[in-house]
C-alpha cells in the first residue's frame with residue numbers, strides 16, 4: 146500500500162501497477178503494509194513474520210531432504 | 216513481487232515434491248479436493264499435478280463462483296435488464312455464463328439490455344449515482360470474499376439515500392458447500408469419490424477464519440488444510456494433508472498463516488451479518504438445492520433487495536443435457552469425461568459454466584492441461 150486517501154480509499158502497487166482500492170474492510174492498514182485485494186477491496190493483510198516463517202518451513206524441509214538423501 | 220515470487224520458486228517446489236514422495240504410503244491412494252477455483256487455477260497453471268506422487272490425486276471442487284451459479288439466477292438478471300429496463304451491473308466473468316433460451320448476459324446486452332461490467336460493488340454505486348432517473352441493479356455473486364464489499368455498497372446506498380440502487384443477491388457460503396459434497400443424497404446418483412481431505416480456500420478463509428471448518432473436520436473425520444494461492448502453498452498443504460492421513464488425524468491446519476487466523480476479519484463478518492441473513496435453501500449449479508448455503512438481504516434492507524423490489528421469483532432451469540458440470544463440480548468426473556469438451560464447448564463458446572471463468576475446471580484444463588492428454592490417451 147503506497148498511499149492512504151480520504152473516504153477509506155487507498156492506492157496500492159502491484160508489480161509496478163497502481164490501483165485505487167477501498168480499505169474500509171481493513172481500517173488498520175497503513176502505508177507500507179501488504180494488503181490482499183479482492184474485487185477492489187482490501188480484505189486482509191499479510192503478516193511479514195508469518196510469511197518468513199512459512200518460507201523457512203519450506204526451506205527447513207529442503208534441509209531435511211538433503212540430509213536424508215545420501 | 217514481494218510475497219508472491221518467493222512462493223513460486225521451482226527449486227523449492229521440487230524439494231517439497233521429493234519430501235512428498237518420501238512420505239506417501241505407496242500402498243494406498245490419496246484423493247484431496249481443492250475447494251477453491253483459485254487453487255484449481257494455480258494447480259493447472261503451474262503444473263502442480265506433475266510434481267505430485269502418482270498416488271496423490273487432486274479433485275476440483277465447486278469453489279468457482281460463476282460455475283455454481285444456476286441458469287435460473289442468470290435468467291433473473293436478464294429479465295431485470297430486458298423486461299424491467301434496469302441497468303444491470305456485474306462482474307466480468309458472469310457475462311458469458313450460458314442462460315436459458317441460448318442467452319447470456321452478453322447476448323442480452325446485444326439485444327438492447329443495459330448490462331455493464333464492473334470491477335467492484337462500489338463501481339455499481341457510482342453507476343447509480345450517475346443515473347438517478349434509472350433503476351440500477353448490482354448482480355452480486357460469489358463466496359465470502361465478495362460478500363463484504365456488497366454489504367458495504369448496500370450500507371453506503373442506505374446512508375446516501377440512493378433510492379434507485381438495488382442488489383440481486385446470489386452470495387453463497389463455503390462451509391455449507393463442502394459439507395454438502397460429503398453428505399448429499401445425490402452422491403449416490405453420481406457415485407462417490409473417495410476424498411481423504413480438503414485444501415481449504417485462501418481468500419474465503421481470510422474473511423471467515425479457520426474456525427468455521429472445525430465442526431466439519433470433526434464430524435466427517437476429514438482433514439482440512441487452508442492454503443495460500445501460490446503453487447508452493449498448495450504443495451505444502453498437500454504434504455500436510457498426507458501427514459494427517461498417515462497419522463490418522465482429521466484436524467484443521469493452516470498453511471496460510473501469513474494472512475489467515477482462526478477468527479478471520481471480524482469487521483468484515485460484522486458488516487455481512489448487519490446486511491444479510493441465511494437463506495433456508497439455495498440452488499447451486501451441479502449441486503442442486505443446498506440448505507443454509509446462501510445469503511439473502513435482511514428485511515430492513517428490502518428497499519435495496521432487487522428480488523422484492525421487482526417481485527421477480529426464481530425458477531429452476533435444467534442444464535444442457537450433454538454438460539457434465541454437475542459431476543465435475545462434485546469431483547466425480549474430469550473435464551475430459553465430457554463428450555463435448557474442447558469441441559462444441561470452448562471458452563469462446565461455453566456450453567456449461569465450468570468453461571466460463573479461468574477458475575472453472577473445464578476452462579483451466581482447456582487452457583493448460585489439454586495438450587498433456589494426448590500422449591496419455593495414446594498410451595492407454
Ligand code: SF4
Pocket residue numbers: 537538539540543550553554555556557560561565566567568569570577
Ligand atoms: S466441457 Fe463444457 S459442457 Fe462439458 S462439462 Fe465442461 S463446461 Fe460442461
